[in-house]
Amino acid sequence: MVLNPVISKLAGKLVVLASASPRRLEILRNVGLRFEVVPSWFKETLDKSLFKAPHEYAVETAKQKALEVARRMPIKHLKTPDIVIGADTIVTVDGMILEKPVDKHDAYRMLSSLSGKEHSVYTGVAIVVCHEKENEEVDYQLIQFYEETKVKFADLSEDMLWEYINSGEPMDKAGGYGIQALGGMLVEYVHGDFLNVVGFPLNHFCKQLSLIYNHCTSSSDQKSESVHLSLNGTHPTSVLSQPTPNVPTQSSHGSSSIPKPSSASSSQTHHTHCSPSASPAHKVKRKGSDSEVSQSSWTLVNSLSKHTDGREAKLRDSENTTLPLISSSGQLIEHDVTEHEDSEPRKEDLERIGELIDGFKASKALFTAARLRVFDLLHRMPGLDAAQVAQEVKASVKGTECLLEACVSLGLLTSKERTYENTDLATSLLRSDACFSLHGYIQHCDDTLWPLFSHLESAVEEGHSQREKVVSNKPKDMLKDAFHNSQEAKLRFMNAMHCVAKVAGKSVATAFDLSRYKTACDLGGCTGAMACEFTKAHPGMSVMVFDLPAVVELSEHFHPLHSNNRVSFVAGDFFQDELPKADLYILARILHDLTDEKLHILLSKIADVCKPGCGLLLSEIFLDEDRSGPSRGLLQALSMSEGKQRSATEYSVLLKSHGFITAQIRHTDNLLDAMFCIKA
Numbered sequence: 112m113v114l115n116p117v118i119s120k121l122a123g124k125l126v127v128l129a130s131a132s133p134r135r136l137e138i139l140r141n142v143g144l145r146f147e148v149v150p151s152w153f154k155e156t157l158d159k160s161l162f163k164a165p166h167e168y169a170v171e172t173a174k175q176k177a178l179e180v181a182r183r184m185p186i187k188h189l190k191t192p193d194i195v196i197g198a199d200t201i202v203t204v205d206g207m208i209l210e211k212p213v214d215k216h217d218a219y220r221m222l223s224s225l226s227g228k229e230h231s232v233y234t235g236v237a238i239v240v241c242h243e244k245e246n247e248e249v250d251y252q253l254i255q256f257y258e259e260t261k262v263k264f265a266d267l268s269e270d271m272l273w274e275y276i277n278s279g280e281p282m283d284k285a286g287g288y289g290i291q292a293l294g295g296m297l298v299e300y301v302h303g304d305f306l307n308v309v310g311f312p313l314n315h316f317c318k319q320l321s322l323i324y325n326h327c328t329s330s331s332d333q334k335s336e337s338v339h340l341s342l343n344g345t346h347p348t349s350v351l352s353q354p355t356p357n358v359p360t361q362s363s364h365g366s367s368s369i370p371k372p373s374s375a376s377s378s379q380t381h382h383t384h385c386s387p388s389a390s391p392a393h394k395v396k397r398k399g400s401d402s403e404v405s406q407s408s409w410t411l412v413n414s415l416s417k418h419t420d421g422r423e424a425k426l427r428d429s430e431n432t433t434l435p436l437i438s439s440s441g442q443l444i445e446h447d448v449t450e451h452e453d454s455e456p457r458k459e460d461l462e463r464i465g466e467l468i469d470g471f472k473a474s475k476a477l478f479t480a481a482r483l484r485v486f487d488l489l490h491r492m493p494g495l496d497a498a499q500v501a502q503e504v505k506a507s508v509k510g511t512e513c514l515l516e517a518c519v520s521l522g523l524l525t526s527k528e529r530t531y532e533n534t535d536l537a538t539s540l541l542r543s544d545a546c547f548s549l550h551g552y553i554q555h556c557d558d559t560l561w562p563l564f565s566h567l568e569s570a571v572e573e574g575h576s577q578r579e580k581v582v583s584n585k586p587k588d589m590l591k592d593a594f595h596n597s598q599e600a601k602l603r604f605m606n607a608m609h610c611v612a613k614v615a616g617k618s619v620a621t622a623f624d625l626s627r628y629k630t631a632c633d634l635g636g637c638t639g640a641m642a643c644e645f646t647k648a649h650p651g652m653s654v655m656v657f658d659l660p661a662v663v664e665l666s667e668h669f670h671p672l673h674s675n676n677r678v679s680f681v682a683g684d685f686f687q688d689e690l691p692k693a694d695l696y697i698l699a700r701i702l703h704d705l706t707d708e709k710l711h712i713l714l715s716k717i718a719d720v721c722k723p724g725c726g727l728l729l730s731e732i733f734l735d736e737d738r739s740g741p742s743r744g745l746l747q748a749l750s751m752s753e754g755k756q757r758s759a760t761e762y763s764v765l766l767k768s769h770g771f772i773t774a775q776i777r778h779t780d781n782l783l784d785a786m787f788c789i790k791a
């Protein structure tokens with residue numbers, strides 16, 4: 112990165128964008144920053160009246176978004192990021208703070224209050240820098256700032272206002288407009304950073320990064336010094352908090368201190384608008400026990416499963432001496448990790464490789480425990496010991512004990528005095544009767560994908576799926592495979608699809624404002640789980656599930672969906688038969704598995720039946736534009752038979768060739784992303 116060397120300084124670091132905003136993602140990705148997106152779960156409900164100035168609210172919200180992700184990741188993702196970036200954009204006019212409209216009337220209220228006037232757009236940004244220390248603690252340092260841009264709107268007629276609102280664009284945008292798209296037509300002038308209005312003040316951000324990486328934290332000693340100072344309860348006076356001679360002057364807002372809203376964070380935090388400051392550190396201590404969060408003392412004691420502790424201990428041993436590897440013939444190879452390298456391998460590299468090497472063992476341990484219904488059992492009868500579990504699941508005591516211990520190390524179970532209980536994760540996702548159970552999908556992975564992946568080498572050599580090696584019959588299509596088998600196999604396959612639709616359905620169904628559509632058709636909608644989420648999210652909408660006759664026949668096994676009278680089932684083959692008429696078509700997890708030829712046949716059929724203004728909602732895993740992730744999508748491609756994985760732009764281009772214009776894209780942080788297109 113020539114333009115901004117500091118971006119390249121982040122290469123190799125785990126940078127996390129704590130935001131679901133596709134615009135922030137695009138702004139940062141466009142400058143070559145490599146990062147993961149982990150949207151924040153922080154609810155934007157801080158009491159605005161507690162803030163002296165609106166930008167303080169934006170900064171505090173950005174901070175809470177970033178900290179929530181920084182705290183969650185070590186526990187839920189079992190990895191600690193190096194940097195977490197949070198942001199919050201607000202619009203202020205006539206003393207009011209405008210966020211995203213909740214519905215069309217709210218959008219009308221906002222846009223009419225902006226008509227003919229100048230307003231301010233503030234984006235607050237928080238950068239949380241995480242430092243993992245030798246003693247298994249994580250120190251958090253916080254740099255926060257904001258940027259203001261002034262925007263003047265033209266006078267807006269009622270017709271213009273409603274046309275704009277009905278385009279759907281205002282709904283996920285601060286102040287109810289998107290300056291980068293149709294909303295740009297409403298704007299007379301912009302004073303300040305344009306990208307700040309779009310959601311991220313890139314220039315100011317780069318300057319702050321440069322302060323962190325070029326001037327302030329050149330040595331790890333300095334970093335830890337700042338932590339100890341802040342933990343002593345004093346205001347941070349670390350290097351990060353000292354304005355350096357090179358601190359750029361960003362704007363004329365002068366300095367501001369962060370007030371004390373609901374969290375205790377502010378009590379020790381004083382920041383100037385222009386200079387980066389170290390916050391009182393959040394100190395994370397890893398324990399094998401439940402989490403304990405003490406914000407008031409600015410000390411967070413997070414729980415990490417024994418998994419992390421155990422794994423790190425093992426890696427540290429191997430780091431010093433040898434890395435044990437298992438050869439394909441099963442022999443232990445003592446491999447001197449330093450033998451062929453000039454420099455010692457980095458701890459995080461060893462950790463990453465260790466995770467990859469052991470990944471298959473972890474998957475199979477999970478599959479086996481799920482198959483034996485260990486999580487169901489421990490939900491019904493928590494606190495059993497290994498012998499009792501073994502008796503219930505009809506397995507050996509020795510094998511069961513090993514499996515239970517492995518599950519504890521993976522964060523699926525907890526153990527106390529050699530008795531076992533489910534973790535929250537197991538309770539919510541692994542019990543077969545949980546509302547968001549992935550049990551059926553796990554079974555499918557074990558039954559179908561596991562054998563397929565055992566032939567991966569041949570698949571790579573030959574360039575096609577090895578499905579014929581793992582199913583007795585020849586057809587390559589997964590659904591048809593299932594339908595050539597027993598009823599039980601068909602139901603198992605449907606159950607796998609059902610699980611994914613139930614877990615991802617709400618995120619997909621609520622990703623866009625679809626209130627204008629009254630009838631939808633979910634093509635290949637299987638059990639109707641996704642359709643059901645659409646009817647829940649859109650009270651005025653009815654959804655037809657269009658799927659093969661055999662699927663429709665078996666769908667009644669998936670109660671209580673059939674009690675939802677806004678979900679109906681129509682039997683047919685979308686390649687052969689006429690498609691039902693609807694205002695909105697849903698294609699969830701369909702396109703990635705089709706050949707180009709089939710895909711164009713299907714899209715042409717949808718385009719033919721769609722009138723202008725009809726919607727098409729596509730839900731798939733969207734690959735990063737440079738195809739560097741997410742791994743989930745790229746790994747799935749390894750087992751796909753005919754289709755391919757695409758980025759959001761690739762899907763957009765494909766749909767455009769059939770007359771569908773992409774209106775919005777949503778990276779949901781759930782199992783599936785979503786794209787909303789309108790027939791031109």
Ligand SMILES: O=c1[nH]cc([C@@H]2O[C@H](COP(=O)(O)OP(=O)(O)OP(=O)(O)O)[C@@H](O)[C@H]2O)c(=O)[nH]1
Nearest residue numbers: 130131132134199200284285289290308309310
């Ligand atoms: O001209 C534009 N103005 C604003 C936007 C987009 O508006 C939203 C602002 O909302 P917020 O800061 O709360 O961010 P979210 O989208 O909810 O994502 P988080 O997960 O970060 O909370 C933001 O997406 C801007 O990009 C715009 O697009 N144009």
